[in-house]
Structure formats: structure tokens, C-alpha cells
Amino acid sequence: NAGVMQNPRHLVRRRGQEARLRCSPMKGHSHVYWYRQLPEEGLKFMVYLQKENIIDESGMPKERFSAEFPKEGPSILRIQQVVRGDSAAYFCASSQDRVISPLHFGNGTRLTVT
Amino acid sequence: GENVEQHPSTLSVQEGDSAVIKCTYSDSASNYFPWYKQELGKRPQLIIDIRSNVGEKKDQRIAVTLNKTAKHFSLHITETQPEDSAVYFCAAGGGGGAQKLVFGQGTRLTINP
Secondary structure, eight states, X not given: OOOOEEEOXXXXXXXTOOEEEEEEXXXXXXXXXXXXXXXXXXXXXXXXXXXXXXXXXXXXXXXXXXXXXXXXXXXXXXXXXXOGGGXXXXXXXXXXXXXTOOOEEOXXXXXXXX | XXXXXXXXXEEEEETTSOEEEEEEESOTTOOEEEEEEEOTTSOOEEEEEEETXXXXXXXXXXXXXXXXXXXXXXXXXXXXOGGGOXXXXXXXXXXXXXXXXXXXXXXXXXXXX
């Protein structure tokens, strides 16, 4: 049973470019969460999605960031016009469809903005 | 919303000794409290969790205790080994049916041989 799959593992973007991060949840999991981790810091909640629905985006910056989890395909976290402060590790996690079940994390995407 | 405080931020213990990490949470409705271990450059991995209807849970050398009245929970690692060196995160969630977890700031645990 494959775990949470994230790609790419490393992503380098110049300031002003767009970054797209992908996450495929574990088999049988219908809930996806995105967290951001700055160096030497904790995990900050960004957004919680179910298929075709954003359930909680209270941790998402109001501008430049968006997330989706379409009916088919992986969840996408999109960052437009990246800035140096966006450099971080972005972790996706998934859980089963019940309240509340353990989160299983992917290996993360390390975004570097130059 | 929920707020989780974790202490200490760094902890150094001799191999074989015990380590204790403490967390407090603010939302009395939270009912799920997992602990994650993160090694350098790797993903957080669940090591143990506890729900609010239980006061203590053990898994070999790891135990977690929960005090709902005081709104704090602790991770205890006994007979520490070098491979226990990592960053440990506590988290709280589930209040009001909310699925998201709020994480503490992390504790960097170093086991000295």
C-alpha cells in the first residue's frame, strides 16, 4: 500500500515564477491537508480538502496561494509569483474519511526561491 | 482556534535515561493528540497518539499521558537510544469535528552516547 506521494521532491523557482506542488493521498484516503515548514520551525496548517471541496483554508495566505483536489488526479498546491519568503518544505498529509483519524505525511516538496 | 505550546525546544539526555516532552493546548474541545517524530530531511512520522477518553497509552519504550482538566499532555521515552535523536512534534485537534491538527513548535531531542 503506497504511502502519500508528493512531487517534485525539490523545486527551484525564480522570484515571480509559479510553483505547482502535487500530492496523491494514500489509497483509501479522501482527506488531504497541506502544511508548510520553515527551516528549524514547526508545521503550520495551510489548507484541508476533500474531493472537489475546500473544507478549511484558514491557514492559507490570502494572495498568491491556492489549492485544489479534483475528482480525478492529485491535489495541487499552487503558488503564484513566488517570493523568497515562500522557500520552505511543503508537506501533504492524508487521512481516512472519519473523525478524526491519524495523518500520514508524504516526503514533502522543498521549494527554493532564488 | 486551537493553540499548542510545546516545551522544551531542545532536550539533551544521556543514552539510557528518560526524556519527557510536554505540551499544552487551548481548545477544551480538542479530543485527539498525536506525537510525530521527524528526522533530519525526512517526513514527520506518527509514533503514538491518544484520544481524550484515555488518560495514558504505552507502546514499548514510549508513553503518552493526557490531563484533560489541565489541558496538557506529555510524551515519555524511556531507555533512550541514539536512534531516538530527532525532532518531536505534538499536535491537537478534532474539536467540534474539525479534522485539522495544530502542531507544537517541536523539541529537538539529542541522545548523548
